[in-house]
Amino acid sequence: MLGLLYLVFIVIGGLLLWLPVSHHGDIGLSEALFTSTSAVTVTGLVLADTGAAFTGFGQAVIALLIQFGGLGLMTFAVLVLSALGIPVGMPQRLILREDLNQTSISNLTVLVRVIIVVALVCEGVGALLLAFVFVPEYGLNGIWQAIFHSVSAFNNAGFALHPDSLSQWVGNPLINIVITLLFIMGGIGFIVVGDIYQARRWRQLTLHSKLMLVGTAFLIVWGCVWFALLEWTNPATLGNLSVGDKLWASWFQGVTPRTAGFNTIDTAGMHDSTTVMTMTLMLVGGGSTSTAGGIKVTTFAVLLLATVAFFRRQTTLHAFGRALGVEEVLKVLALTMISMLLVLSGIFVTAISHDGQFLDLAFEVTSAFGTVGLSRGATGELDGVGRALIMVIMFIGRVGPLALGFFLATRTVPRVKYPPGQVYLG
Amino acid sequence: MLGLLYLVFIVIGGLLLWLPVSHHGDIGLSEALFTSTSAVTVTGLVLADTGAAFTGFGQAVIALLIQFGGLGLMTFAVLVLSALGIPVGMPQRLILREDLNQTSISNLTVLVRVIIVVALVCEGVGALLLAFVFVPEYGLNGIWQAIFHSVSAFNNAGFALHPDSLSQWVGNPLINIVITLLFIMGGIGFIVVGDIYQARRWRQLTLHSKLMLVGTAFLIVWGCVWFALLEWTNPATLGNLSVGDKLWASWFQGVTPRTAGFNTIDTAGMHDSTTVMTMTLMLVGGGSTSTAGGIKVTTFAVLLLATVAFFRRQTTLHAFGRALGVEEVLKVLALTMISMLLVLSGIFVTAISHDGQFLDLAFEVTSAFGTVGLSRGATGELDGVGRALIMVIMFIGRVGPLALGFFLATRTVPRVKYPPGQVYLG
Ligand SMILES: [K+]
Ligand SMILES: [K+]
DSSP: OHHHHHHHHHHHHHHHHHSGGGBSSOOOHHHHHHHHHHHHTTOOOOSSOHHHHBOHHHHHHHHHHHHHHHHOHHHHHHHHHHHTTOOOOHHHHHHHHHHHTOOOSTTHHHHHHHHHHHHHHHHHHHHHHHHHHHHHHHTHHHHHHHHHHHHHHHTTOOOOSSTTTTGGGTTOHHHHHHHHHHHHHHHHOHHHHHHHHHHOSGGGSOHHHHHHHHHHHHHHHHHHHHHHHHHTTOTTTTTTSOHHHHHHHHHHHHHTTTTTOOOSSOGGGSOHHHHHHHHHHHHHOOOTTSSOOSSOHHHHHHHHHHHHHHHTTOSSEEETTEEEOHHHHHHHHHHHHHHHHHHHHHHHHHHHHOOSOHHHHHHHHHHHHTTOOOOSSHHHHOOHHHHHHHHHHHHHHHHHHHHHHHHHHHOOOOOOSSOBOOOOOO | OHHHHHHHHHHHHHHHHHSGGGBSSOOOHHHHHHHHHHHHTTOOOOSSOHHHHBOHHHHHHHHHHHHHHHHOHHHHHHHHHHHTTOOOOHHHHHHHHHHHTOOOSTTHHHHHHHHHHHHHHHHHHHHHHHHHHHHHHHTHHHHHHHHHHHHHHHTTOOOOSSTTTTGGGTTOHHHHHHHHHHHHHHHHOHHHHHHHHHHOSGGGSOHHHHHHHHHHHHHHHHHHHHHHHHHTTOTTTTTTSOHHHHHHHHHHHHHTTTTTOOOSSOGGGSOHHHHHHHHHHHHHOOOTTSSOOSSOHHHHHHHHHHHHHHHTTOSSEEETTEEEOHHHHHHHHHHHHHHHHHHHHHHHHHHHHOOSOHHHHHHHHHHHHTTOOOOSSHHHHOOHHHHHHHHHHHHHHHHHHHHHHHHHHHOOOOOOSSOBOOOOOO
16 A cells, blocks of 8 residues: 555656656656656665756656655645645554554654654755855755755755765765754654654653664764775775865765765775675664664664673563563564565576676665665666666665564564563664 | 684694695695685685695595594594593583584483494495596596595585586586585484484474475575576586586585585686575575584574564464474574674675675685685685685684584573474574
């Protein structure tokens, strides 16, 4: 059901982008559908330079598709129906639950309001700040650029209006701070944002928020430090930059793999080691109920906690004074297994049908599955079959975890003994 | 403790192979230690052509290292002590337990006897049959070749006396049947062999044996069919062979990744897709208490069963009318996580320090970790650092699971409710 809605949106978006009014060059139906899929699934893999190939109208369509895809189609459905005075009955609410990975129906309208408010405020403030960079450079068009990049960043879409993404601003502090803050906020999950807003104190935060905040902080430090260490002298990436720019670029490139998809450095220029590290970050992804993809930070955290607990001969998992039941571990195991099998199958099928550099193909498949959008250039070189494959993987990468998350959230297992903390795993 | 014993053995073996009497060409201490590590860990990765570089004495040393490494040093220690009339006390028995991944001490002497008898009978019969191939071709030297390859095959060592492994006999039925049967028997685990010998009927087999037999059969069919499908027209592998040879080669190449390490086809000639499939098989490996490596077939089976059970909303795993407790799933999760982290770290570090083809390096690391010994040629090109890395990974790949298996086997968790079936996961 949810998948069908996304599909309808992709087709409508593709048809709109196919219209002559949307593009300059030769964008066929296949390219239009690919772009639409990439936008609705907030991935950001592209076949053409978004800024050059699409007109202002086309870019607006893409921004809308990103907004709809990122915030969840259902949030908008509820809003529209409410605005029209039509009571939002159970069926729609159930779909909404599936989309946002929520179990309790009563919180839903509150949650929707939180989502919309947070999103619009963030995107508005972001656009305002970005205008200080874009307007002096591009004049009136700079306003549109600020809005587009703000929407794209908050929704972790990774679409940019320049062929080398944001590489022009590799050392620009405003871009490096505003864009990353936008996609970190968007990727950490509405639950966490709402929780911080309500609780305000660390101790009052839920287990989920604590895990997300600590996990995100750890992964950011991990990614940035490794990127700097591995690429510091690589002439294709950091080598020729000033020390200040090197630090800014390491910050940006360490944060973007989960799952923003912008880049300020040539992704194809990275060493193989950095590429592998980036792929692992892309697989982990962001937070549940967020605009990010991947197996999610909490899933990864539970995997690690379970392993550590095991080697300490503990039968339960503890984190921040809360116990996590065995059923959480089973969820995590199933989710991770399915994800790994999907990514492996994707890499396998792509490798069968295409003879490019293996690592580049594997990177592209991982990027599509995690709806990241970073590219080492393989996507642009794929034939029809390859494009179709990447489209399917992006679709599964976005809709799969949502559907799976719904399944996980509604699974009823008798809980025993411990005061249970709840973690969102989809 | 166990690791130290293996280490001592590796050093002694390395020194013996370093002696001028052991080799013809310029085998330095570094090459000798690498070969010794590869033999004791029954991996089979080599820097030089074993048949050309080492004398008969050197080859005999290698065969002995393989035999000691494969059957477990401790089996031999017990034997020697018993033969000398020295009572085998608890400490030694405990080490033996660690080596064979067994929980019950009382079965140990029985098990050791089973192991020795099974190994010698299999290797003897194997050598006899292989002599029909090697003696007509090589005369008296053929007898030694038959013995060496039989020992190497049963212990899943993958050492061959010809630079292209067994490629000369790609279509030879005797080689294709005897060698594979030897390494399948050696790799399925002594427990299963002993169980089949005692039970003789399917219904009386333990859950572990049933899982191993069904899992092994499935993985063999999977590997062979995919290899044939993917490589059928590849001129670098199957393309130029007759249909009969193609089928034999597919059989051999489908079975050898878990974790025999012989090849009848040029491993470097395989497509990327086949390479990825082979790598997954190498990671799965063979059976517990066997000469094989990897995360083990039962671990993989429990991973799949847990995922299936989860999607059926079952809280327990069932297989062949037996329930598997949650603690088994936790074991499996911890073991798989550790293994994946190790392989990923190995690939990461190798990629940092070496700039070869990524897939070839990743293949080599996976092969070393699974103590498989298949190679796409990267091992021969590595510098000192790379060789040291591969040696460490082989060592961890062999000793790690044994130590971990001991840890897993001795872990006491209160079992509840279901009649528990036991599965060996190390
Ligand atoms: K993205
Ligand atoms: K081997």
